[in-house]
Amino acid sequence: MIKVARWKIVLVVLATLYGIFFTLPNVLPASARDSLPAFMPRQVLNLGLDLQGGSYLLYEVDTQALRAERLTNLTEDARTELRNAEIQFSGLGVVNGEVVVRITDPAQVDAAARALRKTLGAPLAGAAGGRDVTISVEGDQRIRIAFVSQALQAQAAKSVDQSIEVIRRRIDELGTKEPDIRRQGANRISIAAPGESDPKKLQAIVGQTAKLTFQMVDETADLAAAQSGRVPPGTMLVPGDDLAPFYVVKRRALVTGEMLTDAGSAFDQQTGRPVVTFRFNGVGAKKFGEATSANVGKRFAIVLDNKVISAPTIINPITGGNGQITGNFTTESANNLAILLRAGALPAPLTIQEQQTVSAELGADAIRAGAISLVIGGIAIIIFIVLAYGLFGVFAALALIVNVLLILGIMSMTQATLTFPGIAGLILTLAVAVDANVLIYERVRDEAHAGRTPIMALEHGYSRALVSILDANITSAISAVIMFQFGSGPIRGFAWTLLIGVVTSVFTAVVITQVLIGWWFRAAKPKALPIE
């Protein structure tokens, strides 16, 4: 205790310098910040939307595209169903938002309608026994299959809700940005993100549908014929990459992006170029393993948002469930795609409607009043602790100041978002940090009253109090880590700030005061402690 280990002194000095270093840009005017030497950090605290405003994007969920996709699926389902029932048909297609088919044999029309009624569509929520499609038999052996309007509305509403969750997950991947994401009107989504969050970067992350499929390339198809509109049944023409402008691929997807459990960006071990790595879940790994085993020597296409990003040849069956996508990636685009794959695909494409800047949610007066009151709170802690513990209180106050510097420095460095409630939470974090010092000093007092010499009282006080301090802070750290891991949006932001506070508080309250008291003790050689 009295001989303070040298590594502790080095650590305290380094931590203090770090705190000053990384907090400094926040107090400098922007012009001075720009003229800092290159090795100095320039990042400032990322204040929340409530304090400084930010950028605003308005998107519209393309429910028409969603409807078209559902109609295509319905058409394919009808085709499969009629084939299974061995019913001849012609002219299956979408007319005016409805699926129409002509049954060749007039005697089979009723049987066809029965077969379709049995399997098509899904139960309609909120209507017992109702289904989301109506199937009607019309003249000229035609059957008309249409979605109930109620079902279309419900589907559109659901897709907007799903889109909001996907967008939130994607933005969460960028760090604790505390965005404001809301539905606006029937099918629009407004997104606001604080400060200098780059709207372009936001758009790159939000606007992409990120629908990923793995489909076999149809090597037998005549590409020229397909380009002029004669696509073989069961296949589709998809725009390609630098190697080939178009590919004809099988309609049926081997595996889809929903079957991924993880994705990341890495560098190819041979070429050194950025790649996106991924892992399939159990079902995906099994399906992909089977498909690649059956098709060795053939090519499959990795299709993202209806564009082939690469079409590798299957050399060996891929059964491990891991893979990588080599495309024309930059480090950033590989990283973006990995984020999109992890967060999942949007249920429908989004189109941007508006891009604006927004001012702070709170008025300047409110912010000023709040800031002043919080600073007063901080000063009150320092005055109180110095009055209560004298010289030892001064040591605790110094530790507290380094603590504030460290918290602000780490938050600036990690670009965590600081909101008004966050600052109030920080004040309480400081009170709990002081609690660590109170625990130590009260313990030292106990030991001194029990008749120990000052040195022994300090030694025992610190080591005994440390048990309580660690137990209490490990408990807090556990809850912070869990909330960061499993929570989303603002809960993550709260957890991150809490975690930073726990770590810096334990360090400053225990180690810094120890070093200071050690120095003082050797210099003053006191007969009694000032807090006895």
Add this chain to the structure above:
Amino acid sequence: MPWPLIRLLPREFHVDFVRGAPVAAIISAVLIAGSIGSFVVQGLNFGIDFVGGTAIEVRTKGPVPLGELRAAVPAAGGHDAQVQGFGRPDTAIVRFRTEGADTFKAADAVKQKLAVRFPGMEFKPPVVVGPKVSGELMTSGFMALGIAMALMLAYIWFRFQLQFGLGAVVAVFHDVILTLGLLSLTQIEFSMTSIAALLTVIGYSMNEKVITFDRLRENLRKYKTTPLRDVINKSENERLSRTLITGSTAILALSGALFLGGPVLFPLVSTMVFGVLIGTYSSIYVALPIILLWGVKRNDEPAEPLKPATSSVQRP
């Protein structure tokens, strides 16, 4: 006056905490019943963050007087008003929540009143905005909190004993119910910020419990034959000076924001102050009585010769 002031605190306290436990139990039960009652009768006053509302884009001749507009929207009947400059200085977006079933009619009434208050103000058609707190945000939040509580219980079980962990969790639930009860009773707008306040209350309360248990565990090892009741009393008296100082520090730190922070910080900070008080109370009068009623395993660990200078005197 002696300085430092810590010398004013007596060296030893002799408060019979356990004796007050039955009274405290009745008080807690009444408060919990009251909280649940208020919860059932009037519920929480969910704000625009949770239930959504209406947004109107407005345009004025000159720059939008944001401050005046912020004050005018509540006066015109728009609750939880949020006013933000939008793109250009002469444009702003106003979000608010209205009472009653007919949102459009209510929003129109707000619009009319604003039009009278700000002549020349142009309004775009009002649009419905959804809540900021979506369903998944809530479910993932509750799940995260649930897992965090379970793991904290496991950690306390591992470091202390099972009854300590359960005592802590029950006491923290007690605090959460009473805090929600207060929010329901006062009908303070329940917003995203209230969630932050609740999480802070939980964190502070857990911290108190662990500190409380730590001293109890140490004394249980030291005084192996003393009745549990007396060990609890002794631990709390030994700890009392720390509890008083830490509690005052926390309240003092928040009091600036409580009295001077203005209407934005008041709901948040008052919840936190309440949380500090209730967290301290429930450590002594919820967590410890649970342990007292349940009993603890003793004599299964070797004695730690902690304070040999005094313990031989104090040991009965």
